[in-house]
Amino acid sequence: MKFKSPPVNSLSLEFLTEFSIGLEKLENNRACRGVIITSAVPKIFSSGLDITEMCGKSVEHYGEFWRAVQEMWLRLYGSNMVTVAAVNGSSPAGGCLIALSCDYRIMAENPKFSIGLNEAQLGIVAPFWFKDTFVNVVGHRIAERSLQLGSLHPAPEAQRLGLVDELVPEEKLMEKAAAVMAQWLALPDHARQLTKTMMRKAVLDRLVAHREEDIKNFITFVSKESIQKSLRMYMEMLKKRKS
Amino acid sequence: MKFKSPPVNSLSLEFLTEFSIGLEKLENNRACRGVIITSAVPKIFSSGLDITEMCGKSVEHYGEFWRAVQEMWLRLYGSNMVTVAAVNGSSPAGGCLIALSCDYRIMAENPKFSIGLNEAQLGIVAPFWFKDTFVNVVGHRIAERSLQLGSLHPAPEAQRLGLVDELVPEEKLMEKAAAVMAQWLALPDHARQLTKTMMRKAVLDRLVAHREEDIKNFITFVSKESIQKSLRMYMEMLKKRKS
Amino acid sequence: MKFKSPPVNSLSLEFLTEFSIGLEKLENNRACRGVIITSAVPKIFSSGLDITEMCGKSVEHYGEFWRAVQEMWLRLYGSNMVTVAAVNGSSPAGGCLIALSCDYRIMAENPKFSIGLNEAQLGIVAPFWFKDTFVNVVGHRIAERSLQLGSLHPAPEAQRLGLVDELVPEEKLMEKAAAVMAQWLALPDHARQLTKTMMRKAVLDRLVAHREEDIKNFITFVSKESIQKSLRMYMEMLKKRKS
Numbered sequence: 045m046k047f048k049s050p051p052v053n054s055l056s057l058e059f060l061t062e063f064s065i066g067l068e069k070l071e072n073n074r075a076c077r078g079v080i081i082t083s084a085v086p087k088i089f090s091s092g093l094d095i096t097e098m099c100g101k102s103v104e105h106y107g108e109f110w111r112a113v114q115e116m117w118l119r120l121y122g123s124n125m126v127t128v129a130a131v132n133g134s135s136p137a138g139g140c141l142i143a144l145s146c147d148y149r150i151m152a153e154n155p156k157f158s159i160g161l162n163e164a165q166l167g168i169v170a171p172f173w174f175k176d177t178f179v180n181v182v183g184h185r186i187a188e189r190s191l192q193l194g195s196l197h198p199a200p201e202a203q204r205l206g207l208v209d210e211l212v213p214e215e216k217l218m219e220k221a222a223a224v225m226a227q228w229l230a231l232p233d234h235a236r237q238l239t240k241t242m243m244r245k246a247v248l249d250r251l252v253a254h255r256e257e258d259i260k261n262f263i264t265f266v267s268k269e270s271i272q273k274s275l276r277m278y279m280e281m282l283k284k285r286k287s
Numbered sequence: 288m289k290f291k292s293p294p295v296n297s298l299s300l301e302f303l304t305e306f307s308i309g310l311e312k313l314e315n316n317r318a319c320r321g322v323i324i325t326s327a328v329p330k331i332f333s334s335g336l337d338i339t340e341m342c343g344k345s346v347e348h349y350g351e352f353w354r355a356v357q358e359m360w361l362r363l364y365g366s367n368m369v370t371v372a373a374v375n376g377s378s379p380a381g382g383c384l385i386a387l388s389c390d391y392r393i394m395a396e397n398p399k400f401s402i403g404l405n406e407a408q409l410g411i412v413a414p415f416w417f418k419d420t421f422v423n424v425v426g427h428r429i430a431e432r433s434l435q436l437g438s439l440h441p442a443p444e445a446q447r448l449g450l451v452d453e454l455v456p457e458e459k460l461m462e463k464a465a466a467v468m469a470q471w472l473a474l475p476d477h478a479r480q481l482t483k484t485m486m487r488k489a490v491l492d493r494l495v496a497h498r499e500e501d502i503k504n505f506i507t508f509v510s511k512e513s514i515q516k517s518l519r520m521y522m523e524m525l526k527k528r529k530s
Numbered sequence: 531m532k533f534k535s536p537p538v539n540s541l542s543l544e545f546l547t548e549f550s551i552g553l554e555k556l557e558n559n560r561a562c563r564g565v566i567i568t569s570a571v572p573k574i575f576s577s578g579l580d581i582t583e584m585c586g587k588s589v590e591h592y593g594e595f596w597r598a599v600q601e602m603w604l605r606l607y608g609s610n611m612v613t614v615a616a617v618n619g620s621s622p623a624g625g626c627l628i629a630l631s632c633d634y635r636i637m638a639e640n641p642k643f644s645i646g647l648n649e650a651q652l653g654i655v656a657p658f659w660f661k662d663t664f665v666n667v668v669g670h671r672i673a674e675r676s677l678q679l680g681s682l683h684p685a686p687e688a689q690r691l692g693l694v695d696e697l698v699p700e701e702k703l704m705e706k707a708a709a710v711m712a713q714w715l716a717l718p719d720h721a722r723q724l725t726k727t728m729m730r731k732a733v734l735d736r737l738v739a740h741r742e743e744d745i746k747n748f749i750t751f752v753s754k755e756s757i758q759k760s761l762r763m764y765m766e767m768l769k770k771r772k773s
Contacts, residue, residue, distance in 0.1 A: 147435065167718040169725050180427045184666045185692060188729040192633065192722050193714065206428060228436065232410040232517070236435050239412050243431045274718070390678065423670045449671060471679065475653040475760070479678050482655050486674045 048084035052091035055138045059094070060112040067119045077229055078126035080221045081146060083133055087157070092137030098266050099275045110262040113138070114255060121145040121177060122248050124237045126228040130221040132214060135159040136196055143208070144177045147240070148224050152214035155198045159207060164194030167274035168265070171258060176247040182206050291327035295334035298381045302337070303355040310362045320472055321369035323464045324389060326376055330400070335380030341509050342518045353505040356381070357498060364388040364420060365491050367480045369471040373464040375457060378402040379439055386451070387420045390483070391467050395457035398441045402450060407437030410517035411508070414501060419490040425449050534570035538577035541624045545580070546598040553605045564612035564715055566707045567632060569619055573643070578623030584752050585761045596748040599624070600741060607631040607663060608734050610723045612714040616707040618700060621645040622682055629694070630663045633726070634710050638700035641684045645693060650680030653760035657744060662733040668692045
């Protein structure tokens with residue numbers, strides 16, 4: 045699966061919906077046992093949630109958008125397939141969540157590429173299931189510091205912290221991802237899937253149990269004038285940087 | 288305590304029953320404050336659960352066998368004694384569980400010896416309390432990957448992952464185990480025991496609360512024709528390898 | 531904030547009460563967004579709970595003392611401010627708890643300074659919320675071993691285990707602490723505070739829910755003749771060491 049939504053693969057409502065439908069199709073395709081997720085856009089894996097979806101829209105829109113974010117994560121983190129992230133560019137916020145939700149993370153060995161849940165930098169808070177996914181990968185201490193600081197970790201640091209499993213030169217990334225996939229697919233599917241479910245069920249169940257509440261929280265939070273202001277300022281900063 | 292059930296110290300119903308009774312006796316013996324667990328069989332610590340107990344037997348037998356596995360773990364993981372594993376050989380699956388359940392793990396520094404919960408390789412799934420014990424030692428991320436891949440980690444890798452605490456040359460293993468035991472026994476028993484209980488109670492309680500359900504799950508799982516077939520194939524592979 | 535209660539900054543009822551009031555004042559002072567905690571006493575950060583408060587006193591006194599210990603931790607671990615511990619001396623037991631409760635720990639790079647929850651060495655048991663705080667910093671495995679052995683880790687080992695985040699030469703400690711503080715204060719307060727709450731709420735709530743029970747347990751425990759004897763012996767040992 046290659047993300048191709050230039051310029052930065054931002055997770056818009058449309059992008060998320062297509063991604064979830066794509067995952068569902070593969071999940072139901074018995075011939076497909078694994079998926080490698082990477083980007084067709086140079087230097088960016090995914091820039092995370094599309095801020096324009098959170099800015100100056102209706103309450104209904106916010107709700108629909110957030111449900112799509114949840115849906116994508118529930119499908120990806122709970123996938124029966126082997127999921128490998130070949131992170132070939134920077135991967136902040138929601139982009140990092142996608143990588144964290146895979147079974148294995150390989151990143152291009154380029155210190156200019158960074159990854160992390162940097163929501164706090166934008167004045168917003170990663171939701172509890174982003175946090176749970178993060179803690180399951182790097183442990184409580186590293187997650188606590190990284191989330192509070194909204195850190196974006198350059199690739200070498202990301203590997204040291206356990207945020208990604210392996211670094212390889214960019215030109216070898218897909219070759220390595222295929223090799224990892226072959227290793228994981230060598231296991232009998234049924235036992236591997238039950239094991240994965242056992243490891244991830246508690247965290248998945250927690251969102252399922254609090255899904256509507258989580259949507260309401262998001263709407264309330266994002267509708268605040270102070271948050272709208274932060275997001276507008278952030279978008280303007282991005283625009284200036286571009287030009 | 289020396290495991291001596293050639294050829295591979297597999298955990299048969301008889302072996303488990305004797306082990307549990309042995310632990311109970313030591314536990315009730317006020318003169319005994321600690322136990323070192325090792326193997327009298329060269330190159331093997333324990334090969335794990337005896338597959339012949341899970342293959343072609345009655346439902347009653349499966350139930351009795353599984354209860355004995357639970358009983359052994361409840362006694363060992365919940366022991367008031369200081370428990371040190373001197374892992375002087377390979378230690379897959381149930382053998383690894385025994386090591387994980389001790390307070391401290393020393394392994395012979397021989398890269399040919401490996402240790403891990405490799406159930407997924409056999410097409411079966413480590414039960415939740417194997418998983419809980421594993422997570423308490425190596426954390427969620429390492430446990431998730433290792434359990435899904437059914438990895439057997441060579442001794443140096445096992446140490447890097449935190450699966451064992453220390454590697455020493457094989458000829459110094461017992462000497463080192465005795466030194467570690469002396470260090471742990473220097474603490475006042477009562478405070479040490481209460482601390483151990485505080486750390487392990489949640490995981491022990493979880494099996495106690497779901498014990499009958501866990502036995503039923505095991506019986507249902509192991510009675511499946513597909514699982515029986517996997518186990519038969521695995522046993523034949525072992526026989527061929529031997530001859 | 532500088533601890534200045536010679537000879538060893540032990541956490542007496544008076545000290546704890548003043549510390550909690552100090553934290554409360556800073557918390558309510560909108561101009562104060564962060565606090566650096568260090569010691570004005572050479573070679574000692576804090577020696578932990580004052581044993582004289584637990585020895586030969588009334589049941590009422592024990593209850594009042596324990597409530598003050600809880601109060602201090604609830605305020606510090608749950609603080610909305612950025613909290614940095616500049617550990618410029620040894621920091622056993624309750625002193626270690628104070629450091630563990632901060633957002634970031636810097637320690638003087640002096641192998642003679644040690645830190646740890648060494649309660650087991652005194653024949654007593656660290657309460658569950660000391661343990662929860664410790665597990666959140668170093669993970670379950672390291673906490674289990676360290677608590678059972680009542681280990682005091684020299685600074686370099688403390689850093690290796692993740693118990694402190696960074697070591698710096700003693701003369702650079704405050705400079706470094708100020709730099710770390712500046713880095714944390716660069717984040718928008720609201721998002722950082724909500725993130726911190728999300729990470730720590732489960733552990734804070736657990737004490738709040740069991741607070742009275744925890745006080746009763748402490749009173750029962752500390753009133754036992756065997757514990758009183760242990761504490762008296764420990765105090766006499768300290769006195770002899772001094773002279």
